[in-house]
Amino acid sequence: MASSELDADARVARLLQRTGFGTAAATDVTAAARAGYAKTLAAALAEGDDPGAGATPAPALGPLPERPKKPGEPEKGSRSEKDPKPEEGSKSQKERGSSEKAGQRGAAGDVRNGVRHDVRNAAAQDASRTGADGGGEDGEAADEDARKAYRSALRGQREDAVLWWLDRMVAAERPWREKRTLLWHGHWATSIGKVRSGQAMLAQNETLRRLGGGDFRTLARAMVRDPALLIWLDAPKNTAEAPNENLARELMELFVLGVGNYSEDDVREAAKALTGWTVDRRAEQGPRARFRARRHAGGSRTVLGHSGDLDARALVDLLTEEADCARHLATRWWGWLVSAENAPSRTSLDRLTEAFGARRDITAMLRALFTDPAFTDPDNVLVKQPVEYVVGTLRLLGLRPRRLPEQGGRVLLRSLGGLGQTPFAPPSVGGWPSGPAWLTTAAAQSRLTFAQYMTRAARDTEAMAAIRKETAGERPEALARLLGVREWSKSTRAVLVDASADPARSLAIALTSPEYSVLA
Numbered sequence: 001m002a003s004s005e006l007d008a009d010a011r012v013a014r015l016l017q018r019t020g021f022g023t024a025a026a027t028d029v030t031a032a033a034r035a036g037y038a039k040t041l042a043a044a045l046a047e048g049d050d051p052g053a054g055a056t057p058a059p060a061l062g063p064l065p066e067r068p069k070k071p072g073e074p075e076k077g078s079r080s081e082k083d084p085k086p087e088e089g090s091k092s093q094k095e096r097g098s099s100e101k102a103g104q105r106g107a108a109g110d111v112r113n114g115v116r117h118d119v120r121n122a123a124a125q126d127a128s129r130t131g132a133d134g135g136g137e138d139g140e141a142a143d144e145d146a147r148k149a150y151r152s153a154l155r156g157q158r159e160d161a162v163l164w165w166l167d168r169m170v171a172a173e174r175p176w177r178e179k180r181t182l183l184w185h186g187h188w189a190t191s192i193g194k195v196r197s198g199q200a201m202l203a204q205n206e207t208l209r210r211l212g213g214g215d216f217r218t219l220a221r222a223m224v225r226d227p228a229l230l231i232w233l234d235a236p237k238n239t240a241e242a243p244n245e246n247l248a249r250e251l252m253e254l255f256v257l258g259v260g261n262y263s264e265d266d267v268r269e270a271a272k273a274l275t276g277w278t279v280d281r282r283a284e285q286g287p288r289a290r291f292r293a294r295r296h297a298g299g300s301r302t303v304l305g306h307s308g309d310l311d312a313r314a315l316v317d318l319l320t321e322e323a324d325c326a327r328h329l330a331t332r333w334w335g336w337l338v339s340a341e342n343a344p345s346r347t348s349l350d351r352l353t354e355a356f357g358a359r360r361d362i363t364a365m366l367r368a369l370f371t372d373p374a375f376t377d378p379d380n381v382l383v384k385q386p387v388e389y390v391v392g393t394l395r396l397l398g399l400r401p402r403r404l405p406e407q408g409g410r411v412l413l414r415s416l417g418g419l420g421q422t423p424f425a426p427p428s429v430g431g432w433p434s435g436p437a438w439l440t441t442a443a444a445q446s447r448l449t450f451a452q453y454m455t456r457a458a459r460d461t462e463a464m465a466a467i468r469k470e471t472a473g474e475r476p477e478a479l480a481r482l483l484g485v486r487e488w489s490k491s492t493r494a495v496l497v498d499a500s501a502d503p504a505r506s507l508a509i510a511l512t513s514p515e516y517s518v519l520a
Contacts, residue, residue: 005376009033012040013484015370017519018337019044020175022384023392026481041370044176045363047213052171053178056402058206059160061198063286064153068146157198162416162423163409165205167401169391177209182387183336184208185423188223188255189431190232192424199286200228201424216329216360217320220256224312227279227287233429236278240297243271250429256319258328266304272297273310320360326353330365337369339380340435348372382519383438386419390450393511396482397458404457411453418446439517451511455504467507472500479510488515 006014012032016024019041024032032040169178185208192201204226211219223229224247230236238244248270252262276296280288301310306318319325330352334344344352355361355368374380384392390412394401401412416422420443421432458464463482470478476496480488488496492513499505510516 005373006378008037010486011376012037013486014376014519015040015044017484018382019370020179021169021392021395022388022519023396024484025396026484029484041367044174045213045367045370046174047177048174050172050174050177052173053168056164056168056171058202059164059198061157061160061202063199063281064157064196065150067150067196068143154192154196154198158192158424159409159413161192161198161201161205162413163401165423166387166391166394166412169387170394170400175395177213179388180212181205181209182385182423183333184212184219186336186426186431187332188226188229189426189429190226190228191426195228195231197228197231197281197287200231203286204228205424213363214361216325216356216362217317219362220251220316220320221313223255224251224274224316225277225289227289230277230279230289231287235274238271238275238277239295240272240275243268243275243297245271247271247274251315252319254430256316256328257322257324258331261322261324261328262304265302269301269303269310270315273301273303273315274312277312323353325360326356326365329362330356330369333366333369335434337366337382338372338375340382342374342380344372344374348374378520383435384517384519385432385434386416386421386438386443387423388519389419389447389517390415393451393454397454397463398461399454399457408453408457411450415446415450418449419443444512447512447517448508451508455508455511458507459504464503464507467503475500475503475506479506483510483516485510485513485515486520488513 005011009029013024013029015037016028016032035043165178169175169182172178185205188204188208190201190204192198195201207222207226208219211222230247233247233250234244235247238247245267249267251274252267252270253259276291276293278290278292278295280290296311299309300307303310303315303318304322308314310318327349330349331344334348334352338344351372352365352368356365369375401409404412413422420438420440426432455464467475467478467482476488476493479496480486492509492515495509496506499509
C-alpha cells in the first residue's frame with residue numbers, strides 16, 4: 001500500500017511517462033491534468049489508428065542469400081547437423097538478463113529508400129556464386145568473401161529494422177501501442193542474430209503489436225507458430241523421434257507460467273505436444289511456419305495433471321487457463337511499469353489477476369495496474385530503458401531518425417549498443433535486464449555521446465529555440481519543464497547554472513542528468 005500519493009499533475013505526468021517513452025512535457029501534463037486521470041488513461045490505452053505510426057511503413061527487407069558454410073560445418077542432413085550443440089536462443093537461467101555488448105555496432109544505412117540491404121544482398125549473392133565452383137586457395141578466398149558479404153547483408157537488415165522501429169516510435173501520436181510492443185518484445189525475446197531473417201523479425205514485431213492488447217491466449221497461440229520464435233528456440237529440430245525441449249521449457253518458465261510452476265515431466269510432455277512445426281525459409285514472403293504431421297508425436301499427453309491428445313494450440317489453451325499464468329504476467333508487467341524492486345502486494349496482485357480474468361484480457365489487467373494505489377507511490381521510481389531514453393529524447397527534440405544524416409543513424413545504433421539495449425537483438429531468451437543494471441559507467445559515456453550529438457542536430461528545432469529564448473537565469477527551470485523533470489537536485493542545478501550561458505551545453509547536461517535517467 002502506498003504511503004503517500006503524488007499530486008494531480010504529478011500523477012498524470014507519471015502516467016504519460018510510463019505509457020509513453022519516459023517523457024512528459026509541461027504543456028502535455030497541463031492538458032492531461034485538465035482532462036483528468038481517468039480520461040487520460042482511457043485515451044492512452046484506446047486502440048485505433050495512429051496516423052504518425054501509420055506513415056512509417058516497415059522496410060521491404062528481401063530474403064538473405066543462402067548462408068555459406070563455415071569451414072568444417074557439416075552438410076545439411078548429416079547426423080552432426082541434426083544433433084547440434086546448444087545454440088544462442090537456449091540460455092541457462094543464470095545467463096539470462098546479461099547485457100549484449102557485441103554485434104551492436106556497424107554503419108547505419110539509409111532507411112528512407114531501402115536501397116542498402118538490396119545492394120548488400122546482391123553482393124552476397126555474387127560472392128556465393130563466385131565461390132560455388134572454386135577450389136584450393138582461390139575457392140577458400142571466394143568462400144570467405146561470400147561469408148563476409150552474407151554477414152554484411154544480415155547486419156544491414158538488422159540496422160534497417162532498428163532504425164525503422166525507432167522512427168515509428170518517435171512518429172507515433174499514440175505511443176502506448178509501440179511502448180507495449182517494445183515490452184512484449186522483451187517478454188518474447190527473440191534475436192535476429194540467430195534467426196537470421198529481417199523478414200521474420202518484422203513479422204513477429206507486427207504480431208506483438210496487433211495482438212498485444214487483447215486476449216493473451218490468442219497472442220500465445222500465434223507466438224508458438226511464429227517463425228522467428230520457432231527458429232530462436234530450435235523448434236524445427238523438435239521431432240517425434242527426438243523431442244527438443246527448448247520451446248516447451250521457455251513457454252512455461254518465461255512466457256506463460258513462471259519459474260517453479262511446472263515439473264520436468266511437464267516439460268518433456270509439452271515438448272512432444274509441440275512437435276511437428278518446422279520453418280520454410282524459402283517462402284516468397286519470408287520464413288513461414290509449416291506443420292508436418294509425420295514429425296508430430298501423437299497420442300495422449302499429461303501436462304500439469306491434465307491428460308489428452310495435446311497439440312500446440314491445445315497446450316497453449318491449457319497453460320493460459322492456469323492461475324499461475326495471470327500471476328506471472330501481472331508480476332512481469334508490474335516490474336516494467338510500476339517498480340522493478342518493489343513486488344506487488346497480495347492485494348495489488350489479486351486486483352490485476354482478477355482484471356485479467358477468464359478472458360485473459362491484457363488491457364484490462366494493465367488498466368488495473370495503472371489505477372492501483374502503488375502506481376502513484378513516490379517511492380516507485382523506474383530507471384528508463386535505453387530505448388525509452390533514446391526515443392523520448394528524440395520525441396522531445398523533434399528529431400526523426402530517418403531524417404538524420406547517415407552519421408546520425410550510426411550514432412543511434414552505437415548509442416543503443418553502448419547503453420545495452422538494441423531492438424531485435426536481446427542478449428538471451430530472458431530478454432534485457434532492468435533497473436540499476438542500465439546505470440553503468442559505460443552507459444553514462446554512451447548517454448553523453450548521444451546527448452552531445454542530438455543537441456547539435458536539434459539546433460534548428462522548436463525545442464532549442466524555446467531554450468534559447470529563456471534568460472540564463474531561467475534556463476534550468478525551462479529545461480526541467482521541457483524534459484518533464486519535477487525538480488533538479490542541488491548538484492545538478494549547480495552544474496546547469498554554471499553552463500546556463502550556453503543553451504546547447506545546458507541541454508546536453510540536462511539530458512545526461514540522473515533526474516532525466518529515471519521515471520520519477
